Amino acid sequence: MRLLLTAAILSCLAPACPADEVRLADGRVVFGVVREDGDRVRIRTFGGETLVVDRGQVVRIRTDAALREELGRLATLGGDAPHAHLEVARLARRYGLEDTMWHHLDRTVT
Numbered sequence: 001m002r003l004l005l006t007a008a009i010l011s012c013l014a015p016a017c018p019a020d021e022v023r024l025a026d027g028r029v030v031f032g033v034v035r036e037d038g039d040r041v042r043i044r045t046f047g048g049e050t051l052v053v054d055r056g057q058v059v060r061i062r063t064d065a066a067l068r069e070e071l072g073r074l075a076t077l078g079g080d081a082p083h084a085h086l087e088v089a090r091l092a093r094r095y096g097l098e099d100t101m102w103h104h105l106d107r108t109v110t
Contacts, residue, residue, distance in 0.1 A: 019031055019032070019033075019046075019064050019067060019095050019096035019097050020032065020033065020034040020043075020061055020062065020063055020064060020067075021060075021061070021062040021067060021095065022034060022041065022043055022053075022058060022060075022061050023058070023059040023060045023061075023062075024053060024057050024058060024059060025056075025057045025058075025059055026057070030043050030045060030051060031045065031046060031094065031095055031096045032044050032045040032046055032051075032096065034061060036055075039054060039055050039056075040052055040053065040054060040055065041053050041054075041055055041058050041061075046096045064097075067095045067097060068097065068100065071088055071091060071092055071095070071097065071100055074087075074088055074091065075088045075104070080107070082107070082108040082109070083108075085104040085105070085107040085108045086104070086105070086108050088100075088104045089101045089102075089103075089104035089105045089108070092104060
């Protein structure tokens with residue numbers, strides 16, 4: 001319980017950074033902070049890696065706002081059931097949206 005509380009407090013103190021989704025032509029889906037640099041796209045992943053790809057390899061970029069909108073839509077569809085909140089929290093974590101993840105995890109136990 002203490003570990004969970006500590007993780008929650010630390011995540012609130014960490015600065016929020018945008019979480020973008022980049023779909024690449026080779027099938028990979030990468031989440032992180034995206035910076036477009038001429039004919040290249042730089043992605044700083046949440047794992048600390050920086051991936052540089054040619055713009056031609058990028059199929060689609062979904063912004064932080066679009067990801068949050070998608071999670072909001074899914075949360076509405078799922079209703080207020082604990083399992084629905086858990087699924088939205090799982091997706092939020094995958095997207096790198098830890099603030100949203102913690103919100104939905106809290107809703108699973110209240």
